[in-house]
Amino acid sequence: MGFRANIVESEFPIPPFKKGVRGISSPKGIGILWLLIVTSFFSCPAFSSETQLPDNLSRLLGALEKQQDWRLDGSPQHAKSDGLFVLINGGAEIYLEYGFEQAVLANFKHQNGEALILEIYRMKDQHAAYGVYTFKTDKQAKPLAIGGQAKLSDYYLNLWQGSYVITLTAPTPGKTSQATLITAAKILSRAIEKKGEEPDLVRRFRRATAALAPPAEIKYVRGNLALSAHPTAIKNLIPIGEGVAADYETSQVYLLQFKNTAESLERYNRLRKAVRKERGPTSLRTAKKHFSFLSDENRFVLVRRKAQYLIVLQTGEAHRNSTRFTALRQAIESFR
Amino acid sequence: MTEKIDRRRFIQQGTAIVTGSIVAGTLDPAPAEATPPKKVDISVVQGTDYFKSTKEAVKLLGGIKRFVPPKAKVALLANPQRNNPGAFTSPRVLAAVIEMCRKAGATEVNCISWLPLENWQSTGLKSAVDEQGAKLKITDLKNEELFTPQAVAKGKQLKEARIIKSLFDHDVLINVPVCKDHAGNKFTGTLKNMMGLNSPKNNRSFHKKDWATNPDSIRFLDQCIADLNLVLKPVLNVVDATEFIITNGPFGPGKLHKPDRVIAGVDRVAIDAYCCTLWGLKAKDIHTITMAHQLGLGEIDLKKVTIREANA
Numbered sequence: 001m002g003f004r005a006n007i008v009e010s011e012f013p014i015p016p017f018k019k020g021v022r023g024i025s026s027p028k029g030i031g032i033l034w035l036l037i038v039t040s041f042f043s044c045p046a047f048s049s050e051t052q053l054p055d056n057l058s059r060l061l062g063a064l065e066k067q068q069d070w071r072l073d074g075s076p077q078h079a080k081s082d083g084l085f086v087l088i089n090g091g092a093e094i095y096l097e098y099g100f101e102q103a104v105l106a107n108f109k110h111q112n113g114e115a116l117i118l119e120i121y122r123m124k125d126q127h128a129a130y131g132v133y134t135f136k137t138d139k140q141a142k143p144l145a146i147g148g149q150a151k152l153s154d155y156y157l158n159l160w161q162g163s164y165v166i167t168l169t170a171p172t173p174g175k176t177s178q179a180t181l182i183t184a185a186k187i188l189s190r191a192i193e194k195k196g197e198e199p200d201l202v203r204r205f206r207r208a209t210a211a212l213a214p215p216a217e218i219k220y221v222r223g224n225l226a227l228s229a230h231p232t233a234i235k236n237l238i239p240i241g242e243g244v245a246a247d248y249e250t251s252q253v254y255l256l257q258f259k260n261t262a263e264s265l266e267r268y269n270r271l272r273k274a275v276r277k278e279r280g281p282t283s284l285r286t287a288k289k290h291f292s293f294l295s296d297e298n299r300f301v302l303v304r305r306k307a308q309y310l311i312v313l314q315t316g317e318a319h320r321n322s323t324r325f326t327a328l329r330q331a332i333e334s335f336r
Numbered sequence: 337m338t339e340k341i342d343r344r345r346f347i348q349q350g351t352a353i354v355t356g357s358i359v360a361g362t363l364d365p366a367p368a369e370a371t372p373p374k375k376v377d378i379s380v381v382q383g384t385d386y387f388k389s390t391k392e393a394v395k396l397l398g399g400i401k402r403f404v405p406p407k408a409k410v411a412l413l414a415n416p417q418r419n420n421p422g423a424f425t426s427p428r429v430l431a432a433v434i435e436m437c438r439k440a441g442a443t444e445v446n447c448i449s450w451l452p453l454e455n456w457q458s459t460g461l462k463s464a465v466d467e468q469g470a471k472l473k474i475t476d477l478k479n480e481e482l483f484t485p486q487a488v489a490k491g492k493q494l495k496e497a498r499i500i501k502s503l504f505d506h507d508v509l510i511n512v513p514v515c516k517d518h519a520g521n522k523f524t525g526t527l528k529n530m531m532g533l534n535s536p537k538n539n540r541s542f543h544k545k546d547w548a549t550n551p552d553s554i555r556f557l558d559q560c561i562a563d564l565n566l567v568l569k570p571v572l573n574v575v576d577a578t579e580f581i582i583t584n585g586p587f588g589p590g591k592l593h594k595p596d597r598v599i600a601g602v603d604r605v606a607i608d609a610y611c612c613t614l615w616g617l618k619a620k621d622i623h624t625i626t627m628a629h630q631l632g633l634g635e636i637d638l639k640k641v642t643i644r645e646a647n648a
Contacts, residue, residue, distance in 0.1 A: 074454060074457065075454060077452070077454055085539070086452075086536055088418070089532075089586075090417070090528070090586045090587070091417075091519065091585070093519060093520050093543070094519045094520075105418065107458055117589075154592075167589065169420055169421070170421075225519065225520055225554065
């Protein structure tokens with residue numbers, strides 16, 4: 001199968017030997033094996049079995065090729081832990097923030113002339129994978145009933161299942177059909193055993209807001225980097241542990257979880273102090289259990305602390321007294 | 337004829353020396369048609385023929401000979417991120433830059449990088465390099481001996497960079513990035529592309545242990561990028577803003593934006609300040625741009641920048 005071709009380990013960019021080496025039995029194969037052992041011994045002792053593609057990733061690559069008329073185009077590239085900094089140069093931070101283990105990137109060509117880029121990320125746990133998936137997808141994408149969750153955008157598809165996030169992309173938009181991306185995603189999904197569950201925080205958020213129209217999108221956040229991608233007045237002000245960002249079109253909700261009540265209180269006070277310092281003491285309206293202010297973008301921001309959580313609601317100045325915003329506020333304040 | 341140039345110094349102070357030399361008349365004078373009637377800081381050319389747009393953008397600045405003296409050895413820094421659409425420098429843009437350099441009389445045009453060959457192949461950039469008669473020089477990123485320590489005396493956070501050694505074999509550095517979204521920095525363009533010349537190990541030092549949770553550590557990362565630009569001064573920047581991702585950057589895939597523009601200029605801060613407006617960002621919100629401006633690396637206020645626009 002095509003995936004037995006050389007795999008490029010991002011930590012060791014010289015093409016290493018392949019996974020299939022273990023199975024070599026022909027005289028020619030044995031000769032190649034000896035040659036590889038000798039050359040790797042003399043060239044660089046750092047080359048080791050680390051350069052083999054792990055079974056789980058190898059199986060996924062194989063699943064696509066086995067069931068379709070796909071063939072690998074070039075060598076797959078593989079990275080683990082910090083090696084991701086080289087593999088997806090500059091794009092690694094967000095994966096590491098959520099908790100990353102391994103990734104493989106490969107180009108495929110179909111016999112009908114279509115092509116696709118396959119990215120498989122194995123994250124540390126299913127919630128890390130879910131978080132990256134929500135970070136990578138947007139509300140314009142079309143939800144699909146594949147795996148744990150999947151969304152189709154114009155020329156690419158993201159799939160979350162268990163500890164995996166998989167992205168399938170048409171290298172040239174329009175030249176690979178969306179149907180092809182969907183078919184490939186279904187094949188890969190079948191090769192992963194567990195579907196996965198959303199994080200507990202997300203499920204509790206959904207329960208608290210079940211009576212409302214569902215948000216346009218939910219993002220699961222595990223660090224400041226993910227949070228800073230959101231257009232909120234509190235970005236870069238709160239180092240957080242875990243959170244949910246939900247977009248209700250005219251309003252946004254941020255539910256941020258901290259280690260304990262002492263930590264949430266400290267963050268609450270720190271944020272209030274920062275807002276007062278940045279915008280002046282008259283900018284704040286403080287009540288018993290919350291404070292509010294107008295952001296630079298003239299958005300009404302309300303911050304409330306509840307046990308180990310901070311709840312931040314944001315809406316346009318024109319919507320702050322609307323029925324929808326009030327209902328949203330009441331719903332999220334019932335969160336437990 | 338070309339004066340003898342201390343190459344290392346040239347890389348560090350490229351802009352000043354090339355501009356100064358032209359002003360002093362020590363280099364071959366540029367052809368009359370290449371001399372702009374008025375100083376142009378940034379040129380912006382729109383059109384769907386990216387090869388033509390690139391050449392036109394440089395022409396509006398005064399022509400390639402303003403930047404590449406005859407017999408020069410030219411190093412090009414493109415972004416071969418990988419082949420997700422809108423995540424890498426357009427091969428057509430790079431091809432045009434190579435062709436211009438060669439026509440200007442460069443003896444060597446080399447694309448230097450520590451990213452693997454696969455990236456160059458899958459993006460089509462390797463083909464562009466080959467077709468235009470340039471060379472691809474990939475540095476083994478695992479071998480720190482292939483990177484030269486470079487003190488960053490005026491750096492606020494970064495005190496030492498480690499630059500690809502082969503860069504110092506060249507006379508001229510031209511930066512050919514793609515501008516696009518970036519998850520951490522919100523924007524990547526000329527300034528951040530310089531990390532492609534710094535060793536990956538040193539780039540990692542831009543990330544403090546708590547970079548993922550501490551906002552100050554994210555600013556530290558941005559400051560390091562700005563600081564790195566103190567020791568790397570390309571004589572020219574040609575930015576691919578033809579089609580790029582505005583979400584899920586820098587790797588993609590993400591939402592594509594297609595302004596069909598090529599931007600050229602010397603002032604990296606001004607160029608990045610312009611490019612980020614292409615999808616509604618403001619330079620004042622991008623830390624790397626504001627920090628580079630504070631370091632005196634360029635003009636952030638576009639009202640003070642002479643921008644010449646054209647269609648190709």
